[in-house]
Amino acid sequence: MNRKHLTALLSALALAAPLHAHAATADPIKIGVLTDMSGVVSDATGKGSVEAARIAVEEAGGSVLGHPIEVIFGDHQHKPDVGSAIARKWFDVDGVDAIVDLPNSSVALAVQNIAREKKKIVLVSSAGTTALSQAKCSPYTVQWTYTTYALARGTASAVVKSGKKTWFILASDYAFGKQLAKDTQDVVQANGGEVLDTIYHPLNTADFSSFLLQAQSSGAQVIALANAGGDTINAIKQAGEFGIGTGEQKMAAMLLMITDVHSLGLESAQGTYLTVPSYWDMNDGARAFTKKFQERLGKAPTFLQEGVYGSVRHYLQAVKAAGTDDADAVMAKFRSLPIDDAFSQNAHVRPDGLVERDMLLAQVKSPKASKREWDDYDIVATIPGKDLVWPLAESQCPLVKK
Structure with missing residues (x-):
């Protein structure tokens, strides 16, 4: 091989190496399930909420825009200070893009305040206080499943x-x-x-x-x-x-x-x-999700866990449609895309961040x-x-x- 060809080959390898390394180490899209793993509503949320999020990720193919999707979880213990500390660490250190679930309205409100400050997305499935989409509403929060x-x-x-x-x-x-x-x-x-x-x-x-x-x-x-x-x-x-x-x-x-x-x-x-808001036996799509859920946990999902699945599914669709994980761009798509999961009937996101749905x-x-x-x-x-x-x-x- 002459020197000219060798130089060209080395240049190509120099360019290819960092591209290959970037693809292999692409930053993941991180979803944090902040839930109750051991307390009063752990049976209705907890491990089931984590698995519901994982099912949504698997159905999306495990990646979006070339980035792997990672689900992590934490137990807020029904304490706003504990939930806030987890949320800050997730946003500032762990690179979490969106927090979901959030049983306990006091914790949800505390986390929503931090997310507003950080311009991060919060998808509330399990907290029902109307404050989340009334006086305390945020451009980065969606109240997905229900309200009191x-x-x-x-x-x-x-x-x-x-x-x-x-x-x-x-x-x-x-x-x-x-x-x-x-x-x-x-x-x-x-x-x-x-x-x-x-x-x-x-x-x-x-x-x-x-x-x-x-x-x-x-x-x-x-x-x-x-x-x-x-x-x-x-x-x-x-x-x-x-x-x-x-x-x-x-x-x-x-x-x-x-x-x-x-x-x-x-x-x-x-x-x-x-x-x-939903029931595991309401249609064929709901029953298909329930079959996957039962294979992992041995029981039917609650409507809170069904809400986690739906909100994560819609979030990943919004990221794909936006072509970026930028929170403002994703939220614009989140609000405009039709909601199509099996548990959501005639549903859409209102300007206040509340999902209006038939129940x-x-x-x-x-x-x-x-x-x-x-x-x-x-x-x-x-x-x-x-x-x-x-x-x-x-x-x-x-x-x-x-």
Whole structure:
């Protein structure tokens, strides 16, 4: 080989080497699942939320724009300071592009503030406080799955219209429970009912006896539970010990997961009305996802975990469409692209960051009516999304043009 050819070959190798190295070490698109791995809603979120995100990544082919997609997770322990510390480290040190899930409204609000400062994306599947898409809204946050407002309008209005006019609300003492209690009261009153009293219990309460006895003695026709996860399960179980729910006085769970129903058993939970954004058995696509999910975890997904799947799927589609992982460009596509996952019916992102979607009014089946494991709900009606959101003209979100 002459010197001219050797020089040309060495030049080509010099150019090729860094290109090959860059391709092999391309920075990953990182998604952080900030969740509850061991606490009161770990069964409804936790490992299931992590696997839901991983399924979305696998369905996207494991990479986007030539970058591998990496899913990491952390446990916020229902503490805003812990969640904030994890979020800061993820954004500043670990290169996380988007944080998803976020059960616990107080943690979600704290993380949203950091993400706004850092111009990073937050996709909330599991926190329901309306503050996320009302007064505290952010151009980098989407409230994907549900709000306390939607659940209250779906369930409370149906129960009041059935003739149960007097209510007593037992709520968890943090942002989510307080907001759900307020939304429930507003809906009850708007439909001609009356809330006799509202009391609050600490998160992760073991003994509900004093709260339930106070509610029972009120004489309210309905005792509404504005809590979640283990608190809801414990309250319903202990209510049964006092005979609550078996006579004229009924229980209404304002947020009830299919895992909660499974834990309680259909015998205890049958007949309960609830509003859900999605259900594992709602269509062929939902059943296909559920098959993958059950192979990994041995159970059906909750609507919170289904929301993680949908939000991560849509995020990756937005990154691909934007041609970049720049947060502003991705969010522009996130808002404009049609939402097409199996769990989202007639869904779109509003200017305030809230996903407006149709939801389902469901009723827990009796043991006799259930034909197989996890066949827990009868779908009574589809509730149009427009009936489950506040008008944009009344929005407190500064992103909404009046």
